[in-house]
Structures are given as C-alpha cells and as structure tokens.
Amino acid sequence: MIGICDANNFYVSCERVFNPALNGRPVVVLSNNDRCIIARSNEAKTLGLKMGQPIYQIADVIRANHVVLCSSNFKLYGDMSRRMQTILKRFVPQTEVYSVDEAFLDFRGMDLTKLDELGHTISRTVRHSTGLPVSVGIAPTKTLAKIASKLCKKYPKLNGACYMHRPEDIEKVLRKTPVGDVWGIGGEYEELLLRQGVKTAYDFTQLPPGWVRKRMTVEGLRTWKELRGEPCIEIVAQNPKKKQICNSCSFPSEVSDLEELHTAVATFTTTVAEKLRKQKSVCGELVVFIHTNYFKENAPVSYESLIVRFSVRTDSTLELVAAATDALKAIFRKGFAYKKAGVILSDIAPKAGVQTSIFDTLDRGKHSRLMEALDRINETQGRRTVVVASRGFDPIKMDRQHLSRGFTTDLDDIIRVKTE
Template identity: 45%
Template sequence: MPPVFALVDCNNFYVSCERVFNPKLAGKPVIVLSNNDGCAISRSNEAKSLGIKMGVPAFQIRDLIKANGVQVYSSNYALYGDMSQRVMQTLAGFTPDIEIYSIDEAFLDLSRFKRYNLTDYGHRIKSTIKKWVGIPVSVGIAETKTLAKIANRIAKKSIKAEGVLNLTASPYQNKALEITDVRDVWGVGPAYTRFLKEKGIRNALQLRDADDKLIKQRMGIVGTRLIHELRGVPCYCLEHCPLPKKGITVSRSFKHAIETLNELEEAVAAYVTIGAEKLRKEHSVSGVLMVFVMTNRFKRENLYSNLNTLRLPVSTSDTSELIYYAHLGLKEIYRKGYLYKKVGVMFNDLVPENQIQSNLFDVWDRNRSMKLMKALDNINIKMGSSTLKYAAVGLRQNQRWKTMFDSRSQSYTTNWNQLLEVQ
C-alpha cells in the first residue's frame, strides 16, 4: 500500500505565538528578532509585504520599522518551545505516526486514513490546532515527503487552498510542480540550484522529468532519491525516534566583548548549566567536554580563538562537576589582552546515564550527585528556571556576557509569575 504523508507547518511561528497572547497584534506588521536582537527571524505576512526579508539585521530596517509601526519582539524561546509542544501533542491526537521535524513542523503518516477524504482531514487538523492552541498552520498532503513539502508551500500561499492542499491523485500535481522553483525543493541547496539552472532545470516539474543519469552523476544517490520522490515514489519514511543526539553545544555571542577571565568563567558556568540540564532531561551523560573562546571574527586584528578538549574521568551530567572541568579547560586557553566575543561548551560522547563506566579512582559520590541534580531540576521546573543556580554563574545583575533581549514578551505558559492577565 503506497503511503500518504502530511506536512503540518506553523505559519510565521514565533510571530503567531506572540499573537496568541497579544491579540492586538492581529493584522499588524510584527517581527521577532534573533538573540541579542540581531536579525529578523520571524515575520508576519504584513511585515513580509513591507519587504522585510528573512534574516535582515534589525539596524538596517530601523526606518522602515518606525515609518510603518512594525511591532518588534525579542525571541522568547521558553514560550515558543512550550507552544511547539502543545501543537505536537495536538497533532499526536490525529495519528500516532508522527515525526517532529523542527520546532514548528511535523510529518504525519496518514496512510491508514486513506479511505477518508484527506483534504477534509487536513482541514480538521488545521482548525483543531487553531482552536486548541491558537496557532495557524498549513497542511500539505502527498505521496512522498518531498511532495508534501511542496504541497505545504503552496497551501500557505494560495488563497483558494485555505491552508490545506492535497496533491494525492490530484490533477493539479503537474501545475504545483511547475510553479515551484527548484531552489525551493526540499534538499536542493544553493550549489545544486546553480547546477540545475545551468542545465535549464528551473522548476520542480523539470527536475522530476530530468534525465536520471545527469542527476545521478552530479547529485549522487541523494539526487536520485529526490527525483523519485518527485515522481511519487517514496524514498524517505517517517523517522519515529530521532537518533540520539551526537552532542550538545551551548554557546552565545556577546553583545559587548568581554576581557576578564572572571566574566568568561561566569558565562561558561551558565552555558554548562544549560547543557547539563539538557543532558539530564535526555537521561544522558557526557564523556568529553570541549570549551572554546573566540574574539570577533569580523575584526581584522588581535584575533584569537582556541578550543580545549577534556576527556572526563567518568561520564557525567553533574553540573558542578562539569563546571569544574570547564573552568580548568578555560583557564588553559584564556589569554589576557583579547576582547572575547563568543565562548561556548560542547558535550560529546554522550551515552545513556545507565551505562556509565565507572573508574577505579573516582572520588565523586555519584549516588549523592544524582539525587542532588534531581532535586535541583525539580525545583527549577516548578519555580522557574535558574531559581537555584550555581554561584559560579555569578550573582550580579546585568552581567555583560548575558544575551540581551530588550523587548521580550512574557513566559506566558511556563512561569506562574508571568501568566496572561486580563484587565
């Protein structure tokens, strides 16, 4: 039985999250900025119509923002992550065959619903998520994931589709492929786009009907799979359980460069804290810790960057132990007299926490440490993150290494103190 896939994608996700809690934003141009309020990473349709491009630095559009009353928000990942979870949970109610593809996208396998009218089913998914979570989504349905992506793109743009496009056995399939630029086909990057256009292959229809040999020669097995997928022959199935993460990286660029070891140590301790929390959430421990520092890579002079890799005596997810080793590693690569713009930590060699290899000379009380971390996590989950934190992170307010979010909305859904108030 040939499968049927749906791709459900949230429209302008971060902006839509902001609108759920601030209905006044409806119909207005709204953008959400990346860390440190750098670039526009989510735009409402009204903002797109003003010509605000994805990824444009905020300072370049300052005048446009002012002239058009564009509402500007800092990113609020606590809110977006939680809203994402609600969307995914709602989707899981429609079918257990779901692959969470990104924070705002999921593939569903709808094969078992084939005897229903799939377009109607798509509309039901769409209206349920709108009603239950408040987020507008688009749904693309087709025989392969690649075609579902294309259907989704068109569903989002076409007024007639009203957010749902079903391309299975559709007379519009050729038309849909024809109006899709090869650049916008799933898996075709800038290099392949250039190659394909040189060969006169400009849209997805031409790519589907391209010479197999030519595509294989240049794009290899990935290219072969791609054209098969466009022909309706599935090469990719649903990936139910995401592969265990290879590593966890936590790093930030500072708005203002910092110079002292003390400040770098605080930043490193804060990033280790975030990373270690992630490790414990996944029930993993890390065997290799890396610390890196970097000066501003856009400057011409006084450049310095370095990376230190430490193999830990015993794999761990204990925050204080990891901070201890991260500081050791940092000290070795810190050089005085540089202006540091970025530091980070990476945890590698992750294994499940129940597979820790013990070490004969281990001096750490692992039992006690596990219990302590559990208590710490529980309190921080209940009372808001960093209710309890390590003193190494520093206690001063307005630390210069902290990421800046000047116009962040509240954590409406994850912090008791920031619930939405109705006046």
C-alpha cells in the same frame, strides 16, 4: 500518504496568540540581543524585510511602517511547539517531529477518501487549541507534502490544508514551483540546475535519472524520485522512551560554594558531551540538578533542577557547558550544603540530519571540527589533556528590550481575564 503540518510564521504567530493587537500589523522577531530578524509576519515580508537582516540597517523602514519588534522568547515558542506536537499525535499513529514548528504525519493505511477532510480537521484543531495558524500538506511523498503545505500558505482559500494526490494536479503544481523551492534543493544545486535551464520542479523531474545521480548524488536522485511520487524518505519514528545520558555524583563532603559546584557541573557536562559525540548524536535538552542531603536531620533541604532547551540540537561541549553554567547559576541558593549534583542530556537524535535554523548564530561546522580535534587529543594523549575552561560567573548580558512574557510557562505571567 504522508502529511506535514507546518506552523505559519511560527514565532510571530506565537507572539500574536497572546497579543492580538499584533494581528494585521508588520511584526518581526529578533535574534538574541535584538540584532537580526529571525521571523516575519506576512505584512513584514511585504515590506521587503529579509531574514537575517540586522535591524540597524532598516531603522527607517521600521519607523515609517510602525513595524513591531519582538525579542525572541524561546521559552514561549518551545512550549507552544510542544502543544502543537501533542495535538498532532491524536490524529495519526505516528508523527515525526521535524523542527520546532513542523511535524510529518504518517497517513499510511488510512482511508484515502477521508484525507482531505482529515487534513482540514487537523488544521482547525491546532488553530482552535493553540491559536497557531498551520498549513497541512498531504501527498504521496514527504517532498510533495512539503510543496502542498506551501500551497496552503499561498492560497488562503485552501483553509489551511491541501490534499494533493491526482497526478494531473501534482504536475500542474510542479510546473509552477521554482526548482529552488523544492525541499532538498538549494544553494549550489539550485544554481547548477538553473544553469541547465531547469527552472521548475517539473523541469527537474524530466531530467534523466543518470544525470541527476551523477551531478547531485543519491540524495538528489531521491528528491527526483520523491517528486515523481515514489516515496524514498521514510518517516522516522520517534523513540517512545527518550534516550538520556546522565552523569551525576554524590560529593564526599557537602558543597556550599558556587565555584566548586560549578567545576563539578562543568566536568559532568564535559563527560556527557563526550558520550553524546561518541554515539554520533545531538541533544535538544539539558537538565542540571543539585540537592542537599536528604538524610541529614535539622538541615535545610533543597532539590533544584532546571531544563534548558536548545533551539538547534547540539553536541558541542562549549555550548553545553555554557548552558549548564547558566542553569546552575539560576538554581543555586546560598546557605545550602549540597550533597549531590548532576547533568542529564535528553531529546537525543542522530547527528546526521540535524535541523539547523536561520536564527542560529553558531558556526556549527567550526564547532564540530573543534570538538573532533578535542576528542582526538584526549583520546591519544590521555583524558583531560585539553578541557574547556569554565565560564565566569558574571551575569550574561542579554539585550531583550521587547520580550513578551512567559504566558504559558510562568504562573506570574498568565493572562488575567476580568469578568463582570
């Protein structure tokens, strides 16, 4: 059996953990610069607020219903996600981190009679330990597990976990599941199926496999088999050791000028980004470090580093250089003579199957094509024929009027509890 643990309304739930006054109220989390909705509480969904909707369009609804606006606090969400994923690892031999708020759980070989209880234990433990409400779905395949976890969200009486395994139960659920809600079926395929009169997941399972294969490729056929209980999509084991790509260098003479340091860091980043694309991978984390000469006596010593987490894993030089620039600006200190600088990419995963997200503002297809062109020119015309112009040093203006604090990541922001 395979499970999935999915946090409900993840970003909103993270905000609520540290601000219980938000419970029961319509809450939305906004994209960078407070522009569009990227997460909604159930109350906000009921008001008809849509994902991706720009808030200027719904100013009236917000005012009339006292909708609470939260700027996105990705540092908080990233840390809460890590906490959730760590807890899940306690319960199963293997997990697959699928997105910031979801992980697949491998229950193979476990006592089938205990899975219902185990699902509920997992759900309760994550809730108690992190404050996050989650939905645990357990079923014979990944695709069915996804459907089971959606059931938990719809039916609170399931108490956050659903073990769906009896064929008759599965059929009953599939008959009620709109075909467009099935994992892997959306957009064009949904339209195609609806035109064929295929309305539910059950209808889809009744189509001839040859037709599915022909019109929806092998991937569609995989989904078809998964819905019929045949596991086709394997759990992808995480590498126990994080793969990393690093580029660093000691300077011939010490550098105390930010511009100069920036050129170095941008160059390192460009190189690691090329290596990343060469191995057809994307990364979720970037670290910039700078340090002074350890061996020089009577000189001020500084070792600084900063990790940047990406909400969507990336291989774009543009995005990576921008992130590295911001990180460098944050750690650079005037008056120090730096001897070494470097950039490390980690949390590396294959590019195929990269998880996108609704709040993603980048046109990733465009970025990909641009990077391909850049790599091709540099390969045929010689390295560094085309390079990315480094970003300027003006502070980046980010409008985040409704930002919550770094409750779990910043000592100054830790919640104080008064006792008498």
